[in-house]
Structure formats: structure tokens, C-alpha cells
Amino acid sequence: MIEPIFDPTAWGLTDKQAALGRQARELAALKFAPRAAGYDREATFPTENYQDLADSGLLGICIPEDEGGLGADLKTYMLTAAEIGRFCGATALTFNMHVSSCLWTGGLLDQLGLSDTVRDELHTRRRLHYRRIHDEGAIYAQPFSEGGAAAAGFKAFGTTALKVEGGWRINGKKIFASLSGHANYYGALCTALQHPDDAHSRRNTMYIAVPADADGVKVVGDWDPLGMRGTVSRTLIFEDVFVPDEAQLMPHGVYPDAARRWPHMFMTLTPSYMGIAQACYDFTVAYLRGEVPGMPPVKRRMYPTKQLAVAQMRLMLEQTKALWFQAISEARPDPSKDSLMRAWAAQHTVMENANELAQLAIRTCGGQAMLRSLPLERLYRDSRCGSLMLPWTAELCLDYLGKGALYEQGESDDA
Ligand SMILES: Cc1cc2nc3c(=O)[nH]c(=O)nc-3n(C[C@H](O)[C@H](O)[C@H](O)COP(=O)(O)OP(=O)(O)OC[C@H]3O[C@@H](n4cnc5c(N)ncnc54)[C@H](O)[C@@H]3O)c2cc1C
Numbered sequence: 017m018i019e020p021i022f023d024p025t026a027w028g029l030t031d032k033q034a035a036l037g038r039q040a041r042e043l044a045a046l047k048f049a050p051r052a053a054g055y056d057r058e059a060t061f062p063t064e065n066y067q068d069l070a071d072s073g074l075l076g077i078c079i080p081e082d083e084g085g086l087g088a089d090l091k092t093y094m095l096t097a098a099e100i101g102r103f104c105g106a107t108a109l110t111f112n113m114h115v116s117s118c119l120w121t122g123g124l125l126d127q128l129g130l131s132d133t134v135r136d137e138l139h140t141r142r143r144l145h146y147r148r149i150h151d152e153g154a155i156y157a158q159p160f161s162e163g164g165a166a167a168a169g170f171k172a173f174g175t176t177a178l179k180v181e182g183g184w185r186i187n188g189k190k191i192f193a194s195l196s197g198h199a200n201y202y203g204a205l206c207t208a209l210q211h212p213d214d215a216h217s218r219r220n221t222m223y224i225a226v227p228a229d230a231d232g233v234k235v236v237g238d239w240d241p242l243g244m245r246g247t248v249s250r251t252l253i254f255e256d257v258f259v260p261d262e263a264q265l266m267p268h269g270v271y272p273d274a275a276r277r278w279p280h281m282f283m284t285l286t287p288s289y290m291g292i293a294q295a296c297y298d299f300t301v302a303y304l305r306g307e308v309p310g311m312p313p314v315k316r317r318m319y320p321t322k323q324l325a326v327a328q329m330r331l332m333l334e335q336t337k338a339l340w341f342q343a344i345s346e347a348r349p350d351p352s353k354d355s356l357m358r359a360w361a362a363q364h365t366v367m368e369n370a371n372e373l374a375q376l377a378i379r380t381c382g383g384q385a386m387l388r389s390l391p392l393e394r395l396y397r398d399s400r401c402g403s404l405m406l407p408w409t410a411e412l413c414l415d416y417l418g419k420g421a422l423y424e425q426g427e428s429d430d431a
Contacts, residue, residue: 018045021098021294027341029095036077036088036096043072044103049391052104055246056394059239061198062246065107070153074111078119079146080126089123090280091344094287101291102298105398106246108288110194113158116284117145117203117225121265124278127349130270137267144262145225148200156225157199159190159252160406166205167406169275172216175206175254177224183260184208186226190254194247197235201225202252203265221272223265232257243397280347280359282408289370289402290340292395296373297333299392300326303381308390316382325380329373336369357420364413367402374399 018041024034048065055062069075078093079085088096093115101108121142130138148154165171175188186206193202208222226233232255239250266274274281302308304322306315316322343362346355374396378386386393403410 021102021290022095022337022341030092032088033092033095036074036086036092037099039072040074040096041099041102043068043074044100044107048100048107049103052106052246052391053388053394055104055106056398057245057388059241059245059248061195061248062104062107062110063198065104066155066198067153069111075114075153075155076118076146076150078115078122079149080122083122083143083146084150085118085122085146087123088119090119090284090347093119094284094290094344097284097287098290098294101288102295103291104246105288105292105395106244108291109244109285110157110247112284112288113194113203114156114199116158116281117156117201117265118149119284120223120274120281121145124281124349125266125270125274128270128274128277134267134270138270141262141264141267145201145265152200154200155195155198156201156203157193157195158203159193159196160205161190161192162188163191168409168412169218169407172207172218173205173221174216175204176209176216177206177222177259178209178212180258183258183263184222184224186224186232186254186257186259188254190252192249193235193252194249196248196250196252197228198248200228202228202233204252204254205271208268219269219272221275222268223271224259225263225265226254226257226259227263230257230259242400243394244401277349279351279356280344283344283347283359283363285402285405285408286340286363286366289366289399290336292399292402293333293336293366293370293373295391296370296377296395296399297329299385299390299395300329300377300380303385310389311384322380325376329376329380332369332373332376336365336373339365353420353425357417360408360413360416360420363408364403364410364417367405367410370402371396371399 020037047068076085077088081087097108161167162174166173177184177186203225207216208220234253235250237251239248304317306313339362343359
């Protein structure tokens, strides 16, 4: 039996958190782990895993219960997804893109105190998306990145949605669109325009589901990256794509407010890497004990240098888990500055430590452990990608932490 990353008793998990974690861990260990090397080698999308996720109900993990889903809140989702990340990082990362379309439009917005009119509009629109996921196994992607400053939150998106009769005309390009060619809908962030010559404003950011089979949607470019190869994050082109009004995932004006008031929503990229960090430690312990399936039962645990290295890994894993668990436990609208700074610290820690743990694991286990027949070298490559994810890259987290520590809101050094 594989132990949970977060023991339900020790970490005070709810029954739901414990049950979903168990379900995800058992599914991923049994089905996803044996397939992970193949998706990685061929850089192909984990289609079979998504069929399993649909069959198990996990595709609807963050759809509210009264709308037919499993009703997981942010923390419950994060704990569950980390268990998937242990066994297939690319599945966990793409799962995040899909789940965000439900989490953001579901539990997160329901806690924002929206006006009755806006809430009614949201509920009507989201029901359509939830039904597609629930009844048809539809998969949603989350293409935001454009290669400029927009995905970091500094500029309006270059992808535009122009208001036309009955809907919107979408034009633009999204890079690194995970699930491209495999999602049924692309939940794109774009700038809403009432007239073609309107100035682009971040206040008019719109979150809209573009059907993958709509006229004018193209997936271009190849995909042969260092890690997270199963995410198939190719380039998406929207060329004059007509999307009906009902495709909006959030009512007008809600996204900018949600992004500002619910900053923990950007932490949802971390569970894949929390899982990878745990997997690096688990592999190292099993390897040094001579218990890796398919390997000769050679023990290496008696060498003091190996014991010290595992101790160092354990320290780093405990520190990572503790900070991440605390940060996701604090997730709520309008967090204090202290809480927000802890979220940035946790994001940076998980993304950087996953890779640090992977490199320590390779150094400690030795040459035979980095052969492609074993998962460690994949964990090493996948783990390197975490720090690159906008809007909270490792660099930007440091930037925000430094400024946040030294400046209060509105302070400047201008004379
Ligand atoms: C495996 C993988 C899957 C991905 N999947 C998705 C996806 O599904 N959807 C999606 O939208 N994106 C996705 N991304 C893209 C990701 O979120 C980033 O947008 C992308 O990695 C940025 O690449 P870039 O070359 O444009 O970096 P740049 O924007 O050039 O950034 C490079 C670095 O500069 C820093 N930086 C960037 N902007 C600023 C700024 N304004 N001020 C200061 N520093 C800054 C950041 O630290 C960043 O790491 C994925 C990326 C990877 C690696």
C-alpha cells in the first residue's frame, strides 16, 4: 500500500479530502504510473488517463455538488492533484488546466459576494460547461500565455474578443497551450472589445470557452520540450472564430476582480510539483533499500553518505510540504498581505525544491538510477518546468516577496 503524501490524521484532513486523495492515488499508481514513460517518450497526450478520470468522476472534482460534481474546494483539489502528480506529472499539470475552468467559475466565485444579477448570470452560464463535462466527458484547456507581459498580469491580453451579433469574434495567438489538439474547449483569456478600435484594457479581460472544432481554430508548431512532454503544449491560433454569448465562463468584469481578490487561484499549478517532490524522495528510499521493482535487490542504504543525503532530502520534503499545506489552508478571498506573501513563498519553494530534490535523488542513487528505464530522469526533467509557469514564476515570486517585504501599499521612493 502506498502511503498518502499528507496523512489524514497527522494533517487533520477532512473525510472528503482523505477519500478523494485515496481515490486519486490508487487510480494514478495503478493506471497512470505504467503509462507515464510512454507519454513522455513520444510526447503524446495522456488520452487513456483522461478516460479514466472521466470514468472515476474526477473530471468533475471542482464542479459544485448541487450541480452534479464532487464539490472539492481549492485545498481539497490541491491535495488530490498532488497524488496524481506523484505518478504522472503531465497528467496532473493538464488536469489543473481542466479543473481550473470549474474551480474558478465554481467555489471561488461563489465566495466573492457577487451581486444577485451577476451570480445568476454566472450560474446559468457555468451550468452549460459543467453539463458538458459531466455528461460528455468534455475536457477544458486554459490557454493564457502569449509570450508577452499579459500572462504575468502586467498588460492586457493581445487576443481579442470583438462583440458581434449573438456572440464574439476571437482573434489571437496563445503559446504553450497545454492539451492543444486534445481539449474539447479552450478556456481562453482575451480582451473584450465593443469596437475594433477600442483601447485594450486589463479591466476588460474576458474568460471564454472556445470550442476546439470551431471554424478558425488552429493548432500549429511542433512539441519536443525538455519535460512535461505529455502536456502537448503547442501554439493555438484563433482566426476570426465566432463564439456565442453563452460561451463566456465568467460574466463581464468578473475575471479581473477574481484574479485580484483570489490570488491563491494561481497556486493551482503547484500540486503536480508537490507530487513530483514526493516521488523523488519515495524513489530514493526504495532504491537505496534495494526495493525498486525490476532492479536487482542491491542495498545501498548502509553507506553514511547515502543516509546523510536522504536526510537532506527528507528535510527539504518536510519543509516543502509544511509551507505548501499552510499556504493552501489559508486560501480565501482577500487574504492578508502576510498570507499572500506566504503563498508566493510556497509557490517558489515547491517549484524550486521539486527540482532540487530530483537532482539530489539522481546524485544519491547514482548512475544506474538515471537510465531511461527508471522514472527518475523524467522526474528531473518534468520538475525543471515548474518555475517557468506564469503568472507566478519563481523569479516573479522573488520579485513580489522582495517588494512586499520592503514596501507597503502605495509607498514609493520618488521624491
Ligand atoms: C510544460 C508547460 C506547460 C504550460 N502550459 C500552459 C498552459 O496550459 N496555458 C498557459 O497559458 N501557459 C502555459 N505555459 C506557459 C507558462 O505559463 C509561461 O507563460 C511560459 O513558460 C513563459 O514563457 P516565455 O518564454 O514567454 O517567458 P517570458 O514571458 O519571456 O518570461 C521569462 C521569465 O521572465 C520573467 N518575467 C516574465 N514577465 C515578466 C515581467 N513582466 N516582469 C518581470 N519578469 C518577468 C519570468 O520569471 C519568466 O520566467 C506552460 C509552460 C510549460 C513549460
